[in-house]
Amino acid sequence: MTQPSGTTVSAVERERRAYRRGRQRRSALVSAVSTVVVAVIVWLGVVNTPGWASVQKSFFDPHTAFTSFPAILLGLWLNVRVLFFASIGVAVFATFLAVIRTLRGAVFAPLRWLASGYTDLFRGLPVIIVLYLVGFGVPALGVFPRLPAEVWGTLALILTYSAYVSEVLRAGMEAVHPSQRLAARSLGLSHAQTLRLVVLPQGVRKVTPALVNDFVSMQKDVGLISILGAVDAVRSAQIDVATTYNFTPYVIAGLLFVVISLPLIRLTDWLEARQRRREQIGGTV
Amino acid sequence: MTTAQDPQTPPVLEIRGLVKSFGDAPVLRGIDLSIARHECVAVIGASGSGKSTLLKSVNLLEQVDDGQIFLQGEDITDPRVPVDATRARIGVVFQQFNRFPHLNVLDNVTLAARKVHGQSRGTATATALRWLERIGLADKVGDYPDRLSGGQQQRVAIVRAIASDPELLLLDEITSALDPQLVGEVLDLVADLKRAGSTILMTTHEMGFARRVADHVVFLSGGVIVEQGPPELVLGDPQEPETRAFLARVHPD
Structure with missing residues (x-):
């Protein structure tokens, strides 16, 4: 002290x-x-298993790790770009869905039903099915120009993750005390201004950990775009595995995914701690 | 105070040289205070004078920077003393009621009795009903707190604090968030408790109430005790110019 x-x-x-x-x-x-x-x-337990020597050779081979690294890293750059655009898409679409679901009044009932039907559908569908439908089905309609697989993959991720994130955001918005809405409206702020300037900022703070959760989860699922043929980190690793008959590239790709998720997790921890310090005084029990 | 006290039994609460700062801002700068059994001490002072911090320190919600606090002669600021067990011996009522909105009135009152003091649901409920009947809220046991008026909520909060028969009751400006016409019912309950023998340390803005119920009034300013004594002296004939200025501001008449 x-x-x-x-x-x-x-x-x-x-x-x-x-x-x-x-x-x-x-x-x-x-x-x-x-x-x-x-x-x-744990280390001794693993090392003393009967098959450790062969596992070590096929999963933790330094030479394969070294030779496959550049290609995987290049593939990871695609993942990062997909993640970037998917995050923006999810942020916009999920907020839109969440706001629609919180609209009151009979006029908005059809919109509300549409939004809740959408979230029900896309939270239930496995990501991999959505990827196939969007990545192979939609181009097959023949009305869109030829686009790279990663574009369809990004779209599929946006569709799926917006459904999850909109529910998280809605929970956050509904956790903001009604008195906050009253106070904002009493100052003359419109419904939209109240949402944007008072309800959403507080709601997002309440659900930050859940949002980070969804973000990290999406970051991993970005690796699934490889099934559409996009050459990302997972695909690059797969190509290496097919030529070397060694699984080390998968381990490398996995580790790289962990590494890129760390900065964001630490950043949000820090932001939350700072917010607590700024908005609360005195001891917490 | 310590004057009329048996030297064998220690005071219920004794504070010695209490110091507390937030960052570089000192809030309490050496507080000495002692409360005997069945005594009611009222702390008055402007906002920011350290009243609430004093109460929070006693309940170990703030870690003090220096000085000692003794509860029944035991130094509760000693880090070896179990914090939760100490808090279980002290009842607290907050300005904003702090009732649990997800529990009905009965569960609000019996939660600590059942989970902390290990009473059976039957025993805890019986005690709670006796208290709720006494404050005229027996018909509200199943209601959720947000449906009650502010005065009713605060009385439920008081009952929650005393249901486990605490050795010391801390009241932190319990009427500040209430409508003036609801203040009376809460203060009457506190006066009842005082008559029934509770030992009370309270902060208040109600000078009339302090005069009516308190045995001892402490005027806090700038983190130090400027003046203290019986209410008729401190409130009726203050000696320090600072006390007089404060009282003139609260009661402009």
């Missing part, structure tokens, strides 16, 4: 601080030691 400058601390407080520091050190030590112990046990 900080002290106003110029004050000295009593012996009692010094002892309390020393005790708390000691406790902190002890619990840090306990968690560090137990982590190491668990890691060692």
